[in-house]
Amino acid sequence: MKKQMETIKTTFGNLFTIYTETATLLLDAESLMEKAGYTCPHGNTLGTEQSKNMNNPGWWITPYAARYFIDKKHPHILKGLGVFFVTQYYEAIEPLIIIASFDMKKDDKDEPMDFGYYYLRYIWFNLVTGDEMNKEYSFGEKWNFNKAKVMAIPLENIKDMDALIKMVIDPLVEMGV
Amino acid sequence: MTIAEIHGKISGLGSNLTDRMEDLLTSDVFTACKYLKPQTLLVPFLNQSFGLKNTKFTNLLNVPVVSAEYHFWPRLNRSEPDVLISLMLESGKYIVVIIEAKYFSSLSGDSPTEENLTIATAPKGQLAREYLDLLESASFLCIPSKKVSSYVLIYLTAHRMIPEDSMRDSYQEIRHFNVPTINLFWTNWFALIPIIKSLSSQDQESLIIEDLHLLLKRKRFVHYAGYILDSLEKLPTQSIFKSDSIHVSSYYLSVQELDDIGTIYNGGV
Numbered sequence: 280m281k282k283q284m285e286t287i288k289t290t291f292g293n294l295f296t297i298y299t300e301t302a303t304l305l306l307d308a309e310s311l312m313e314k315a316g317y318t319c320p321h322g323n324t325l326g327t328e329q330s331k332n333m334n335n336p337g338w339w340i341t342p343y344a345a346r347y348f349i350d351k352k353h354p355h356i357l358k359g360l361g362v363f364f365v366t367q368y369y370e371a372i373e374p375l376i377i378i379a380s381f382d383m384k385k386d387d388k389d390e391p392m393d394f395g396y397y398y399l400r401y402i403w404f405n406l407v408t409g410d411e412m413n414k415e416y417s418f419g420e421k422w423n424f425n426k427a428k429v430m431a432i433p434l435e436n437i438k439d440m441d442a443l444i445k446m447v448i449d450p451l452v453e454m455g456v
Numbered sequence: 457m458t459i460a461e462i463h464g465k466i467s468g469l470g471s472n473l474t475d476r477m478e479d480l481l482t483s484d485v486f487t488a489c490k491y492l493k494p495q496t497l498l499v500p501f502l503n504q505s506f507g508l509k510n511t512k513f514t515n516l517l518n519v520p521v522v523s524a525e526y527h528f529w530p531r532l533n534r535s536e537p538d539v540l541i542s543l544m545l546e547s548g549k550y551i552v553v554i555i556e557a558k559y560f561s562s563l564s565g566d567s568p569t570e571e572n573l574t575i576a577t578a579p580k581g582q583l584a585r586e587y588l589d590l591l592e593s594a595s596f597l598c599i600p601s602k603k604v605s606s607y608v609l610i611y612l613t614a615h616r617m618i619p620e621d622s623m624r625d626s627y628q629e630i631r632h633f634n635v636p637t638i639n640l641f642w643t644n645w646f647a648l649i650p651i652i653k654s655l656s657s658q659d660q661e662s663l664i665i666e667d668l669h670l671l672l673k674r675k676r677f678v679h680y681a682g683y684i685l686d687s688l689e690k691l692p693t694q695s696i697f698k699s700d701s702i703h704v705s706s707y708y709l710s711v712q713e714l715d716d717i718g719t720i721y722n723g724g725v
Contacts, residue, residue, distance in 0.1 A: 293685045304680045310616035438682040 294340065301344050301362050307440060308360055309346055311448045317348035317358060326361075326396045337369035345399050355391040357381040357424070358451055361399040362434060374434035375412075376447055377403045381424040382456040392423040402429050413446075415454065428454050459483045459490075463529050478559040479529075481675070482538045485648065486526060486555070488668045492661055494524040494543070497668075500651045502553065505610045505641035508623050513641050516606045519545040530596060532589035535582065538612075540590075542597045549605040552597065554590045556583060557612040559645075567625035573632050583611060583626035587640065588633060608639040614677070618642045645677040 302325075309319050326345045330338035345361030359379045365371055377399050383391040407416045407429060415430045430450065437443050460466055460483035465476050473480070489498040499521050503514040527540040539555040556563075567573075567581035579585045587609050594601040611626075613619060623642055630638050652669045672678075 289686055296685055297683060299676070300680070300683045303676065303678060307616060307680045314617050434683075437680075440679050440681070443680055 297364075298341065298344075304362065304437070304443065305344060305346050305360070307443060308448060309348075311444060312346075312348045312358070312360075312452070315448070315452045316351050317452075318351055319346055319348050321346060328397060328400070337365070342369065343400060345396060347394060347396075349391075355383045355385060356456065357383050357391070357394055358454070359394075359399045360447065360451060363400065363403075367400060367404040375403075376432045376434055376437060377429065378432070378447060378451040378454065379403075379427055379429040380451070380454040380456045381427045384423050384425055394423060398422070398424070398427075399429075402427060403431055426456050428456055430454070459487050459528050465529070478557065478561060479538075481559050481645070482555070482557040483528070484671055485645070485668065486528070486539050488664050490524075490526050491664055494521045496655065496661060497648075497651065497665070498524055498541070499543075500654075501643070501648060502608075502610065504647040504651070505608075505612075505643035506618075507639070507641050508618070508620065508627060511639070511641070513608060513610070513639075516551060516608065516639065517543075517545075519547045519549070522546055525597070527597075532586075532596065533592065534579065534585040535589050537586045537589070540593060540597070542599060545605070547605075548603065550597075550599050550603055551606045551608060552590065552593055552599070552604055553608045553610060554586050554593070555610050555612055556586055559614055563622055563626075567622075567629045570628075573629060576629075576632060579629055579633060581626050581629050583609060583622075583640065584629040584633070587626075587630045587635065587638070591635070606639060608641060611640070611642045613642070613644055614646075615644055616646065616679070645672065645675070646679060648672055649678055 305325075312319065325341070326347060327341050327343060328338070329341055332338070342365045343361050343363040345359060348358045348360070350356040350358070357380070359377075359381070361377050363372070363375045363377055379399055379402060381394065381398065383394065386392050402418070402421075406418055406421065409416060410431075412431055412433055415428050417426065417428050419426050421427075432446055436446060458466070458480075460476065460479045465479040465483070466473060489501065492498070499517070503512075503517065505513040521543045523544045525542045525544075529536050529538060530540045532540075537554045538557040539553075541553045541555065543551040543553065545551065563582040565580050565582050565585070567584065568576050579588055590607045590609055593607070594604050611619075611623065619642070623640065627638060627640055630640065649669065649672050652665055652672070655665055
């Protein structure tokens with residue numbers, strides 16, 4: 280097999296592995312968040328953005344995978360957790376876990392307003408001015424939230440369940456808005 | 457050996473395999489337990505189970521297990537649990553265990569509401585029905601009830617964390633029927649791989665354990681443990697195709713023949 284064909288084969292093989300491990304990470308994260316009093320509104324559906332546009336081939340593959348969680352006691356508090364492989368410009372990056380906490384606006388019936396899957400992506404890559412890892416960034420009103428906090432963690436540091444709990448889930452649960 | 461098939465859980469043509477994935481998984485795991493020494497897999501697996509009030513199976517097991525007898529899908533008075541196991545202890549006593557295993561499905565028969573429970577005369581929820589059957593199972597197993605030191609119902613699921621709501625509902629329903637000590641525990645399929653990884657079995661046992669390990673990994677009963685990817689160095693150097701250039705030239709020949717046939721067709725009809 281030619282070297283380039285080998286590379287394509289390995290790349291796709293690895294892509295399946297990356298998505299499988301990402302699913303495991305997110306499912307474990309979901310169960311840990313549920314234990315902490317949050318509910319995930321997605322069921323078995325992955326929250327992501329993807330395009331099948333012929334002129335946008337970079338987004339044929341899933342560029343990131345995110346889950347949002349609603350605080351059972353305070354439904355206007357929304358938490359988000361996503362694994363990101365690219366920037367908003369489809370550039371491959373060193374993979375990141377992005378976590379965020381949102382204080383959602385309420386509608387006329389005092390119900391929390393809807394959120395968009397793109398919130399996590401957009402706030403880290405567009406709204407935050409710094410790019411320091413493991414640091415909370417705060418910002419104010421935008422779209423359907425009043426205020427939010429966001430933090431990025433290098434995926435490389437999350438090697439097992441212990442690291443997932445200590446470096447991702449605990450900070451996400453404790454993250455105020 | 458597929459015990460699920462012996463017990464008629466899979467139709468002759470395998471047409472109900474999708475519906476029976478749960479029975480097949482139960483069969484695969486507990487067949488492996490049955491073919492191994494109880495201390496190898498079954499006992500460590502049962503020891504992983506625990507109840508809502510931090511009660512644990514391991515607290516009931518203070519004497520070594522001598523042998524285990526398995527009954528798959530036994531027909532009891534109110535229910536047909538997945539596995540009924542009698543553990544014979546070194547002391548001569550027994551622990552009787554029912555396993556209610558779930559994969560994709562949930563419990564059958566909703567537990568009654570608090571209001572309905574006050575007037576309930578028979579259990580409705582699956583775990584409550586099985587628990588009452590468990591307490592009467594000594595006669596089914598031909599064991600004198602005096603010799604049974606504990607009865608345990610283990611709810612085995614694919615949840616990553618204990619399903620507290622269904623466990624609590626079932627516990628309350630069982631309690632309504634004046635059961636003095638309730639050993640209702642939970643564990644998940646995910647508990648098996650860490651046990652398997654810790655084993656250093658030899659001989660024939662290792663073959664069974666290896667296959668079970670592969671099955672559980674294939675079913676993704678694993679927790680997050682980082683990303684392990686192939687590197688280019690690991691790639692096979694040989695092509696997966698039988699050949700490249702020779703097959704390409706023969707392909708052109710067949711295309712030419714097809715062209716000829718096309719010409720006749722176009723001209724003749």
